[in-house]
Amino acid sequence: MAFWLFKSEPFKWSFDEQKACGAAGTEWTGVRNYQARNFMRSMQIGERGFFYHSNEGKAVVGVVEVSALAHPDSTADDPRWECVDIRAVCDMPSPVSLDVVKAEPRLKDMVLATNSRLSVQPVTEAEFHVICEMGGLDPAKALG
């Protein structure tokens, strides 16, 4: 079981909008970066990820689940771009901000802190648990 982080600018696509899609989930469209696409190709159904608001908010605001394997991105005019579907699992009771992530020694190697431009990132199991702890989220609920 791998863990991930999905980044979105909230004024383009927010976690509230994600939640509004319910259990059906939505395509995580718009990724035009090979590294990010390759991470999505390796995702399995049911794997968990964080939903991060970039630019405005700059915080981990919720947990999502992969609900469909990688498939062609319906918004791309080039078939090489693929995406997974994700659905909201739960809120982060207390959003974990980038500042806090950067200040936490256990998260110093987190991709969010070291490569801020990558829009889909791997997260280690240890990092997943630290973020849950700092956000006041019972990991059992996140893993549901």
Add this chain to the structure above:
DNA sequence: GCCAACGTTGGC
């Protein structure tokens, strides 16, 4: 709104 970092493109 600026700019640094990074990825991609295309000419050679």
Add this chain to the structure above:
DNA sequence: GCCAACGTTGGC
């Protein structure tokens, strides 16, 4: 296959 030019991202 190198590298300069360009575009985009995202923190500040």
